[in-house]
Amino acid sequence: MNTTEEVLDFVHHGHERYLPHLSIDCVIFGYHEHQLKILLIRHHQHDRWSLPGGYIGRHETLTEAANRILAEKTQLSNLFLEQFYVFGDSPTRMNRIETQQTHNTTYAKVGVTIGENHWLSERTLSIGYYALVDYLNVVVKPEYLVDEYCWWDASELPELEYDHNEIISKAFLTLRAQIYQQPVGYNLLPKKFTLPEIHALYESILDRQFDRRNFRKKLLALGMIRQLPEQRKIGPHRSPFLYEFDLEGYRRAVEDLSVRAF
Incomplete structure (x- = not known):
């Protein structure tokens, strides 16, 4: 109106x-x-x-x-x-x-x-x-x-x-x-994102902290995300790799109770 x-x-x-x-x-x-x-x-x-x-x-x-x-x-x-x-x-x-x-x-x-x-x-x-x-x-x-x-x-x-x-x-x-059943981050993050972005997103939603190194290993091991060859230049000597969601991997992961181990 x-x-x-x-x-x-x-x-x-x-x-x-x-x-x-x-x-x-x-x-x-x-x-x-x-x-x-x-x-x-x-x-x-x-x-x-x-x-x-x-x-x-x-x-x-x-x-x-x-x-x-x-x-x-x-x-x-x-x-x-x-x-x-x-x-x-x-x-x-x-x-x-x-x-x-x-x-x-x-x-x-x-x-x-x-x-x-x-x-x-x-x-x-x-x-x-x-x-x-x-x-x-x-x-x-x-x-x-x-x-x-x-x-x-x-x-x-x-x-x-x-x-x-x-x-x-x-x-x-x-x-x-x-967050354990749907690719929530897929709808909130840009198509290509950095590890700090998805790490901070999960911490914000779940209101808890995760060790960054273990968090990355867990997501990659579950097949929920994949690392891209591209990097984002965000400052001098700072060019983190970009990642994207693997939706098929995400669907397989949510069927596995280990996804709740975040």
Whole structure:
């Protein structure tokens, strides 16, 4: 929604196109300068940040809606996308009055007051999805009711609106489990990467430290990555070799419980 007219149409007629009681919240992970990042937004006149999200179209599947919302936020398609939880029990999830007040703050920009019986004031359940994106390929499209976007370090997140800190915590638990089942790094790292980049990524996700020499030996022995003849010049006397994922090797490795020995 990028114009006043589009926002007003959503407020007055959105319930005809979207399911009023069900939304999607997206935890968008990126990786940059050895830091795991999460994309956050700040709505108009709100002090706290929140996760990007949106409503589910009446004729959309959940996956279709999640892909549409992510494409609108990042301008990317065919992303790694995983549904991980449904949120509705948290004491920090807003009640009807708080929902109404929050929407009135947001939609004051277009001169609209959300009444008690308005469809946006209804109790809403949220389906959590996490996405893995190439940080450098994300193009954030401005939105009329969003004042600011920002990539935050995953280890230094602020206190978020609603129950979004809880949603991110649950996404992290899922991501840590998936790192042994999916080529998570393949979706976060560039096609060709250095050993320090993948080493720092795994440490960031799993929140533990690995001996760099043993880490390299383990990944190569499992066939998860392969060393390339190319090198990246990053400074005087510093030209580390580049690596790439071997997806077939990765699939074989995750069938072997030894992969969990990281």
